[in-house]
Structure formats: structure tokens, C-alpha cells
């Protein structure tokens with residue numbers, strides 16, 4: 637069981653990758669799908685490794701990431 | 707599972723910001739929202755906005771906004787706070803706005819120790835208008851108005867706002883910080899909270915400078931702009947607390 641979970645509001649993501657490089661568990665990656673503004677948005681590629689630390693969310697300039705822990 | 711991070715009510719929930727990918731104006735906006743939400747004072751919050759990419763914030767933040775004429779935010783905020791002392795007042799200004807056209811208003815408000823909070827976004831460039839040289843542009847850094855790079859003989863040297871203002875007697879709190887790592891984001895949130903708490907406690911002028919990226923006008927991807935930020939911007943603009951009267955008195 638993963639210790640944490642993230643939800644990415646895909647329409648808000650601008651693909652800056654600040655979250656990707658800040659995740660200590662390498663959970664996140666730019667996905668293959670594109671949002672309506674044309675940005676390939678970030679997805680949780682390794683959700684099982686998530687520890688709910690919220691480092692990704694702290695970094696996100698667009699407040700696109702919600703985090704759960706427990 | 708327990709929710710541990712969510713979007714602040716200080717910005718509209720359904721509005722996508724107008725900022726470029728990787729622009730840290732967005733980070734600064736959410737931090738102000740988070741701090742004031744935590745203080746339970748979003749309904750008392752008044753933002754006095756400069757001119758520049760900060761203007762993209764006026765349809766993004768959910769609290770009251772006054773748009774000052776270019777550079778005049780500290781003068782307008784002085785009037786707002788003096789007439790409405792129960793409001794929680796902050797200016798939100800870029801380096802072109804605060805340190806170029808508005809330098810007089812900034813220095814004068816700081817020198818009077820006005821009781822409001824300044825959020826100062828230093829990205830070393832005029833972002834909104836397409837990359838003209840700012841007072842904070844680095845030596846050798848290219849701008850549309852300095853195509854061969856800033857040359858001190860012609861353009862002078864980068865201006866250090868925190869160092870300049872900390873020569874004055876009145877200011878309560880002056881800090882330069884960054885939001886390039888989760889750790890620095892957490893630190894900056896703490897500084898912004900202190901800057902607003904100072905105002906609530908009537909302690910006077912508090913300024914938080916955030917050294918940020920402008921990937922678009924620097925000509926880098928968001929990720930590469932972090933390298934320029936750390937290697938070049940932080941070298942010219944050292945992070946740290948330049949004034950904290952609480953600590954000096956303690």
C-alpha cells in the first residue's frame with residue numbers, strides 16, 4: 637500500500653516539471669496526453685512509491701497538485 | 707488518507723493563471739494566499755499591485771485588488787493602510803516596478819516605516835514588456851535594451867534592494883529568499899507569514915524579496931532557468947535576512 641497519493645489537476649498543469657525534479661521518490665513524469673492549453677501534463681507514473689510528502693505540491697507554481705497522506 | 711496539501715482559497719479555484727510555464731510569480735501568489743488563509747484574514751486582505759506580470763494576478767487572486775500607477779504601489783498602500791488600519795495590506799511588485807520607476811516610493815515608504823507588507827519579485831528583467839533591462843539585470847546579461855549584455859560603464863551595476871533598504875533605520879523586516887526547492891518554498895512561506903504578522907502587530911515596514919525565474923525572457927526552459935537562477939542570480943543577490951528588529955532587540 638502506498639503511503640501517499642497525489643491528484644493532478646491536468647487543466648492547470650503547464651509542464652514546467654518542477655514537481656518531477658522535486659519528488660524524492662521519482663513518482664512523477666510528463667505524460668503523453670496534452671491538455672486543452674496544449675501542455676503535456678504530469679502524471680503519477682509510480683503511484684505505489686508515493687509517500688505523501690507534498691514536495692511536488694510545494695513546488696507547483698500553478699497549485700495543480702493535491703496530496704493525501706496516511 | 708488525510709489531505710495534506712490543497713489549493714489555497716486566496717486564489718480562484720477555477721482560474722488558470724496567465725503566467726508562463728515555470729514562472730515563480732505563481733508560487734508567490736499561492737504562498738501569500740496560503741499564509742493569509744492560515745491567519746484567517748483573507749476577507750481583510752488588500753493587494754496593491756504594481757505594473758508588470760503581477761498584473762496577471764488581478765484576475766487570479768480572490769481578494770481585493772487596487773492597481774497602482776506604475777511604481778506607485780508603496781504610496782497607494784500607505785494611503786490604504788492609514789485610512790483603513792484594520793485591512794491587511796500588501797504591495798505586490800516586480801523589480802522594474804519597485805526598483806526602477808518606483809524606487810522613490812519604495813525608499814520613502816520604508817524610511818517612514820509604513821505598516822504594510824511588500825512582496826517584491828526580482829526576476830532581473832522587465833518581464834511583461836518583453837525583456838528590457840531592469841535595475842537588477844546582471845552584468846553581461848542580455849536584454850532587448852542591452853543587446854550586448856549589461857555593461858556597467860553604460861548601464862551601471864545591478865541594484866541590491868534589500869542591502870539598500872537595510873541602511874534605513876525604520877524598516878522592521880527585510881529578507882531575500884527563493885522558491886527554487888521545496889525547502890526554500892517552506893522557508894519563504896515562513897518569511898511571508900512573519901512579514902504579515904509584523905503588520906498585524908503594528909511593527910511596520912516588512913519586505914520579502916523573492917528571487918525568481920523568468921524563463922520566457924531569459925530564454926531558457928523552466929528547468930534550465932533554475933540553473934541560471936542558482937548559479938548567476940543567487941551569486942549577485944545573496945539570500946538571507948537583512949533586517950529583523952525582533953532579533954536585534956532580543
Ligand SMILES: Cc1ncc(C[n+]2csc(CCOP(=O)(O)OP(=O)(O)O)c2C)c(N)n1
Nearest residue numbers: 757758759776800801802803831832833834
Ligand atoms: C508609466 C509607464 N511606463 C512604462 C510602462 C510599461 N511597462 C509595463 S510593465 C513594465 C516593467 C515591468 O517589469 P517588472 O516590474 O520587473 O515586472 P515583471 O513583468 O518582470 O514581473 C513596464 C516598463 C507602463 N505600463 N507605464
Ligand code: SF4
Nearest residue numbers: 659686687689690692
Ligand atoms: S507527494 Fe512526495 S512522493 Fe508523492 S509524488 Fe509528491 S513529491 Fe513524490
Ligand code: SF4
Nearest residue numbers: 649650652653655696
Ligand atoms: S509543477 Fe505543476 S505546473 Fe509544473 S509540471 Fe508539475 S503539476 Fe505541472
Ligand code: SF4
Nearest residue numbers: 725726729759833920
Ligand atoms: S514573462 Fe516572465 S515574469 Fe512574465 S509571466 Fe512570463 S515568465 Fe513570468
Ligand SMILES: [Mg+2]
Nearest residue numbers: 800801831833
Ligand atoms: Mg521583473
